[in-house]
Amino acid sequence: MKEKPYKHTKNERLEPIANRESTDNGLSAVSRRQFISGMLGAGAALATGTLVVTSGCSSNKKDDLESVVAKTAQDADITTLRVAVDQLVESATFEEAPVSDYLVLESTWDLPKGSLVYVCDKRKALVLVPGETTEALIKLGFLDLTTGELAIAMEQALDHNEGYVIYDARASDSALIWIESNMQTTHWQVYCSTLDNGIPGEPQLIDEGQTDYEPPLLCVSGNKVYWTYMPDPLGAANKEDSYLKATTVKTVDPQIIYTSHGRMITNPLATEGIITLVPRVDTDNVYYQLTALRVDDDSVVAVSILPQALKVNEAIYMSGTFTFCTENNYDYAEGLAYYGTYRDLGDGSYLHVNKMPTSAAVQFKQHLMLRSTRNVVGIDVANKRFFVIELMTDSVDYGDILAAWGVQDKVITYSTITNKGSGSTGKTRIRVFGEQVDNSQTTGLGQ
Helix, strand or coil, rough: CCCCCCCCCCEEECCCCCCCCCCCCCEEEEEECCHHHHHHHHHHHHHHHCCCCCCCCCCCCCCCCCCCCCCCCCCCCCCCCCCHHHHHHEHHCCCEHHHHHHEEEEEEEEEEECCEEEECCCCCCEEEEEEECCCCEEEEEEEECCCEEEEECCCCCCCCHCCCCEEEEECCCCCCEEEECCCCCCCCEEEEEEEEEEEEECCCCEEEECCCCCCEEEEECCCEEEEECCEEECCCCCCCEEEEEEEEEECCCCCCEEECCCCEEEEEEEEEEEEEEEEECCCCCCCEEEEECCCCCCCCCEEEEECCCCCCCEEEEEEEEEEEEEEECCCHHHHHHCEEEEEEEECCCCCEEEECCCCCCCECCCCCCCCCCCCEEEECCCCCCCCCCECCCCEECCCCCCCCEECCCCEEEEEEEEECCCCCCCCEEECCCCCCCCCCCCCCCCC
């Protein structure tokens, strides 16, 4: 009997939040943008006298996902994604073109050094700004992308007096979700609120936990906020299920909308009214499933089960197809054997970009924008060309970071500028690129 390849528990009510004991001595993860490790780690060391090591959205421990099967699942006859080598469209064969053929720099804005930037909508971006003291490590603000004005919405955590700091956040034009974490107790809390022109409404506590459960990964679409609830793979709850939870900020009613028997991987991402997640398939062996859900009703839009044990570090469903990337090689996976970014082109072929992926993809007009090790690269499939955004002078070694994902009408990047020899500590510089209007290109990315 063929087993259903996904677990979709719709409208399951959340149980009351319970106290959870833990023994961890630090925070696990905060964001895929890795300079937050410096923002939190240094302050935590001062506050607690211990070193806090942070990482990206998902753990880098080699065996964390394979070793924590939630339950002994039934064997299933499942069909996995197969991509033959002759189905690949290899970007390595493309010709390099001048970036000026595709993009024009529209504006440049400077923020305090170490800021993290997440685009909310066409006008604003959420910014996590380093605080000036160890008691308020991170401030939460909104940047007007047309004027460069940064408005601080939260100077410190709501429970600042009890030892909490702002840990991570995401926003749309109408909704905000954030995490507050106590670095001494490792207890974390998730809040949400409405958002009006960058001004938060009444905060609502929607979840909490301690070290046995990792600080959630966050996502927002319209007035609906999402967060994961996953056990620490090395903690006492490592065999428990993982959940994707959600609520609207206008009528706060948290619910479990997806259950994974085993840890999910990747940060959930939203674009075009669809959210993408990558849960475990309910089988004995380790399979992960690209899963797209409609935000309006939590219904399943598309699924694709990856070859056994193949792990992706980012995945997003946009313009009718999945785009995903992996940092590892899998010699048994035929056309999916090598690291890089893969895009279902919707015609039976798959784009493969053979660059080390370090963030989720952006679809800008007809082109795919990716961040490699240091540079943001654009892929023009229709014309078999690629272009590279040049790094700024005195940019630090990790280069440019994409501030968005999914379908976007601008390309927005940011980087830390060192200001060598000026005596300044540096800054975070944002660049906003628009389409080069003189360039005429044809579509070539998906349906």
